[in-house]
Amino acid sequence: MTISNKKSALAASFNITRGLLIGFGLCAASFGLSAADQSAATMTASPAWQQTLATAKGQTVYFNAWGGSETINAYIRWAAEQVKSKYQVTVKQVKVTDTANVVSRLLAEKSAGRTSSGSVDMVWINGENFKSMKDNGLLSDPYTQQLPNYLLVDIENKPSTLYDFTTAVDNLEAPWGMAQLVFMYDTAHLDNHPQDMQSLLSTVQSNKGRFSYPAPPNFHGTSFIKQALLELIADKSLLSKAVVKEDFSRVTAPVWAYLDKLHPLMWRSGRSFPSSGGQMKKLLNNSEIFISLTFNPNDASNAIANDELPDSIKTYVHSKGTLGNTHFVAIPFNATAKEGAKVFANFLMSPAAQARKASPQVWGDPTVLAMQKLTKAQRQSFSELPLGQATLSAEQLGTVLLEPHASWVAALEQEWLSRYAK
Numbered sequence: 001m002t003i004s005n006k007k008s009a010l011a012a013s014f015n016i017t018r019g020l021l022i023g024f025g026l027c028a029a030s031f032g033l034s035a036a037d038q039s040a041a042t043m044t045a046s047p048a049w050q051q052t053l054a055t056a057k058g059q060t061v062y063f064n065a066w067g068g069s070e071t072i073n074a075y076i077r078w079a080a081e082q083v084k085s086k087y088q089v090t091v092k093q094v095k096v097t098d099t100a101n102v103v104s105r106l107l108a109e110k111s112a113g114r115t116s117s118g119s120v121d122m123v124w125i126n127g128e129n130f131k132s133m134k135d136n137g138l139l140s141d142p143y144t145q146q147l148p149n150y151l152l153v154d155i156e157n158k159p160s161t162l163y164d165f166t167t168a169v170d171n172l173e174a175p176w177g178m179a180q181l182v183f184m185y186d187t188a189h190l191d192n193h194p195q196d197m198q199s200l201l202s203t204v205q206s207n208k209g210r211f212s213y214p215a216p217p218n219f220h221g222t223s224f225i226k227q228a229l230l231e232l233i234a235d236k237s238l239l240s241k242a243v244v245k246e247d248f249s250r251v252t253a254p255v256w257a258y259l260d261k262l263h264p265l266m267w268r269s270g271r272s273f274p275s276s277g278g279q280m281k282k283l284l285n286n287s288e289i290f291i292s293l294t295f296n297p298n299d300a301s302n303a304i305a306n307d308e309l310p311d312s313i314k315t316y317v318h319s320k321g322t323l324g325n326t327h328f329v330a331i332p333f334n335a336t337a338k339e340g341a342k343v344f345a346n347f348l349m350s351p352a353a354q355a356r357k358a359s360p361q362v363w364g365d366p367t368v369l370a371m372q373k374l375t376k377a378q379r380q381s382f383s384e385l386p387l388g389q390a391t392l393s394a395e396q397l398g399t400v401l402l403e404p405h406a407s408w409v410a411a412l413e414q415e416w417l418s419r420y421a422k
Contacts (some may be wrong), residue, residue, distance in 0.1 A: 036151045036373035043148035052146070052339050053087060059340030060090040063329075064102045065124035067095025068278065071302060075363045078356070083347050089340040094120075099129045106138045106332050118334030122341040126327045127165040130173060131406040133330065140331040142171035143342055149349035150174065154370030160326040161368055165403040166240055173328035174345040177357060178366035179295045180317070180324035180400055181223050182392065188312040189290045195319045197231045197258065203291070204265045210290040212266045214280060215273035215421065216413045223295060225412050227323050228255050230401050239404035243411045252412070256419060263420065270420070285309050297397060298364020301388020305361065315390050321399030326368060351378040360388035 080091035194200040214221035232254040263270025303309040
């Protein structure tokens with residue numbers, strides 16, 4: 001289904017529900033409800049959703065999610081407590097270091113004929129891992145259209161909620177949060193920040209050894225390479241399509257030429273690279289580097305509040321935009337607690353859960369919801385969020401550049417490793 005068809009279908013659903021509500025004397029103007037919020041409320045009361053809630057009661061959901069951030073882990077614990085209290089669904093986080101390992105386990109279970117009672121009930125996922133699960137039939141049937149709060153998602157203005165690294169979502173994963181690549185710099189050492197990849201090179205030339213990035217396939221390192229790709233290659237339209245092996249070397253030549261110039265100027269002369277975003281943060285805190293990067297626009301503010309970074313750290317983006325995407329939760333084909341997973345996914349998209357997640361004091365992860373689809377009180381819960389001292393406003397974040405086709409990730413990582421992993 002195309003984006004326009006999905007919009008039409010969703011609009012039709014809103015209009016039908018609105019007519020039903022007005023027929024029962026529930027006028028939106030009386031309660032300050034948007035059409036989408038009315039629709040979500042109607043779906044919540046529907047027999048189908050009530051049956052899902054009833055079946056989910058008492059289930060235990062094993063949620064496989066990256067466990068490398070205590071801030072995120074704390075939020076997941078809070079969300080688990082909420083669904084336990086509200087719906088009698090138990091959520092246990094299974095902390096993973098690499099989601100690809102979860103995909104491999106699910107593939108092994110499918111190969112062994114384990115089509116039910118699987119070990120994974122829900123997985124935090126996006127990008128190439130989602131594509132791999134979709135291509136290999138590792139996902140449950142489409143389900144997000146069954147979730148009341150999905151009607152509040154901003155599919156109109158956030159196309160990455162419908163296309164995950166150019167792969168159609170097709171209701172197979174529920175959007176949980178937004179992400180955008182931002183750079184952090186230390187104003188105690190740099191008066192001005194770079195505006196693009198070329199000026200980053202110039203800044204590093206003047207501050208030798210004071211920049212680095214994690215080695216791919218680390219997520220942050222691969223994101224930096226993709227940003228370079230988006231800025232430096234001539235024909236950017238190629239990035240929305242699968243990699244053509246025969247053209248890869250020619251198309252990506254400007255990226256490798258750039259990195260060949262950059263690496264000798266970097267931390268440890270580019271002979272070794274940080275292992276993670278967390279190590280980058282420590283290097284920035286110790287003034288070993290002056291510029292770092294993250295995929296969470298609120299990360300710097302959170303780190304300052306937690307005394308992980310000095311208050312001289314500020315955030316910036318490149319003038320023509322930076323990479324951005326949506327992250328999701330998916331239910332595997334053989335999940336044991338599918339109804340419980342649906343209840344948890346629906347809660348994660350609720351205005352209350354999204355507003356808490358968006359708070360820089362909690363996580364600072366941008367919302368997937370559309371403000372115009374919320375009630376006045378719900379919108380206020382977002383507008384009153386404190387903006388961290390190093391956090392850019394929505395206007396300052398500027399243009400979001402869509403992710404390249406998922407096939408570019410493996411190709412870029414393989415080429416990077418062959419050139420620089422010595």
